[in-house]
Amino acid sequence: MDLIVKNGTIVTASDSYVADIGIKDSKVQTIGNLTPDNGSRIIDASEKFVLPGFIDAHVHLSLPFSGTISADSFETGTRAAAAGGVTTVVDFAIQAKGSSLKDAIKSRKAEADGEVFVDYSLHGGITDWNASTRQEISEIIKDGISSFKMFMIYKSEGWLTTDPVLIDALEVTKKLGGMIQVHAESVDLLDSLIAKHHTQEEMEKHGAWLHVITRPNIIEAEAIQRAITWAEYTGGHLFIVHMSTGEGADLVKAARARGVNVIAETGPQYLILNEDVFKGDNGHYFATCPQIKSEADGQRLWAGLRDGSVQTIGTDTCTFNTEQKNMWNGDFTKIPFGLPGTELMMPLLYNDGVRTGKISLNKMVELGSTNPAKVFGMYPQKGSLNIGADADLVVFDPEINLTVDYRKMETNCDWSPFQDKQLQGYPYLTIVRGKVVGKEGKCVGEKGYGKFVKRGFSGNFL
């Protein structure tokens, strides 16, 4: 054995028990009461939990957006992952209009390879659905990318999809073992509300609160309803990214009860923060898309996580620092949308979910690791501690107390949405394929160690 993690409480999506994990050649080799042989390294995990590493299946590293580039790169974003117990991240390769999706994937891979500290994969981002894109999909899925994001907003960015395109893409990917992810917001209503409120007078009066005024819950609910309708019509596999509303949770729950193939993701920002963040002096820092909703929405999303109507957690990490955020100059339409997220994904879910009794520790593992692995075709190589799985694991110390401080974190951000929040419980060690890459909140890995994860089919495999 190369490494033995001894005496920890192993926690999977379904079980908790005390045992040792033996790792050989980067895989989980055996679990039991193990006697170390000569040369095996021992990690003492007594009084700690041993979990499969988290998968943050929603990150945007170095994303050109809003006239700037998101501040966490593949390097710093995956340093943050290593520090925070996230062993795989999934970014997006967004097609440029008039170019092939394959080219976007090729260049995104070139950006990531050699830079990443943890494993990574990519979703395709479809912005130009035409005969050749349609043609490419089957080969792209064979090459290990089986999920494709489409945008129901972002007209001026050139990313907007239309209903017939969404329907066709659901049909095509269904036959090939792929899934369509949608950013569900209702573009026409949204753009009309923005146009209505985008006046000097209102901007002076409401500031960043206009982000809330222009995005009532119906914006998300209408788009989710419509996407579900098309998934029901086609039988395609649909994934709702960053779901932020209680209405969304109700719609997904009802659709799943009818047998529609739909999966929904939410994130810590929607569960833990509420729209009051936009009222402060630096309210614009918190602008993300969709925006953070009310306390009641957060509670409904927690309930959805508990009852299975919301199935995964992803952070939608898209970091912008204060200088970038301040480019808004009082105009809510010019705020770079996005928040840092990956590094605190696991500790926030533990602190605000498990410790408060909202979800069990097993549920936390299911939401942050096992379900994203299953849905995106990485299970059981990732998202499990099965014999033969990649030895991606986290030794989690439930007794660590700390105060969130961006200055001590790995993310390349000079503020934190959770600054000064008290947390109990934090990853002590993060291990990717048998190698320690994170220790006590710091990245101790090696740049370029992370590998591209070739995925199988994506879909409603829960």
Ligand SMILES: [Zn+2]
């Ligand atoms: Zn996103």
